[in-house]
Amino acid sequence: MTAAWKAERQAVVETAQEMWRLGLVAGSSGNVSLRLAADPPLFAITPSQRPYASLRWEGVALVDQEGDLAQGDLAPSSERLLHLGVYAARGDAGAVIHCHPVYASVCAVAGLEVPPILDELVVLVGGAIQVADYAFPGTDDMGANACQALGERKAALLRNHGMVALGRDLAEALEVCQLVERAAHIF
Numbered sequence: 001m002t003a004a005w006k007a008e009r010q011a012v013v014e015t016a017q018e019m020w021r022l023g024l025v026a027g028s029s030g031n032v033s034l035r036l037a038a039d040p041p042l043f044a045i046t047p048s049q050r051p052y053a054s055l056r057w058e059g060v061a062l063v064d065q066e067g068d069l070a071q072g073d074l075a076p077s078s079e080r081l082l083h084l085g086v087y088a089a090r091g092d093a094g095a096v097i098h099c100h101p102v103y104a105s106v107c108a109v110a111g112l113e114v115p116p117i118l119d120e121l122v123v124l125v126g127g128a129i130q131v132a133d134y135a136f137p138g139t140d141d142m143g144a145n146a147c148q149a150l151g152e153r154k155a156a157l158l159r160n161h162g163m164v165a166l167g168r169d170l171a172e173a174l175e176v177c178q179l180v181e182r183a184a185h186i187f
Contacts, residue, residue: 004071005044008034009060012044013052015097015170020052024099024177028052030162031077033096034170035087041065045083047074078138085143086150086166093166095173100162103184107131108157114184121183126153129180134159155180 016032019025033045046052047059061069061076067084069076077083083096107114107129114129116122121129132149135141146164149156154176155165163180167173 005036005038005042005062006057008036009044009057009062011170012046012060013055013057015095015174016046016052016055018174019097019099019177022178024101024181025052026100030097030099031079031083032098032170032173033077033080033083033087035094036062041087042070043080043083043087045076045080047072047076048078050074079142081138081140082143082146082164085140085147086164088143089147090150090166092168094168095170096164096166097170097173097177098158098162098164099177101177101181101184103187104129104157104163104181105161107184107187108162109160111159112187113157114180114187117187118179118183120179124179125155125176126151129153129155129157129163129183131157131159134161137161 028049031046036042044060059074061072063076064070067080086096116127130149132145135145165176
């Protein structure tokens with residue numbers, strides 16, 4: 001295994017493990033990705049069905065903009081099309097996190113947008129968190145629906161599924177996830 005993009009892949013692992021520690025996911029659900037400064041474009045993304053506690057940088061897959069594996073021994077997340085859809089639509093997205101926090105997921109299942117009840121939600125995320133139309137997981141439609149619900153905001157709820165958040169970097173994307181979950185809890 002070559003050490004290409006080792007630091008970036010390690011950052012994806014650390015963010016995924018923190019997402020898990022914070023309770024934003026259970027088991028191996030959810031996924032984390034990072035846009036790499038590569039030409040042609042490459043993205044580092046967590047692998048499919050791997051427990052975060054034991055994940056190492058070598059397990060983080062590198063995929064191209066079509067979602068094909070460019071490097072790595074493990075299959076990339078089945079939700080890579082969601083991530084790639086967000087990256088294609090949002091040039092400001094340096095990182096994308098898809099997670100299943102309890103309160104945000106309740107809102108996603110109930111079809112309830114999270115209103116801008118906290119100042120921070122407006123400042124950091126951009127306002128109310130919309131609910132995307134349902135699409136089957138792992139499909140291009142999920143990415144398209146998520147992008148429509150995102151608009152210019154940094155988070156959206158995925159109908160009957162969870163949430164997606166983006167940031168300039170991994171730290172901001174994780175902060176968005178935490179804030180949306182907190183606002184959903186309060187709501």
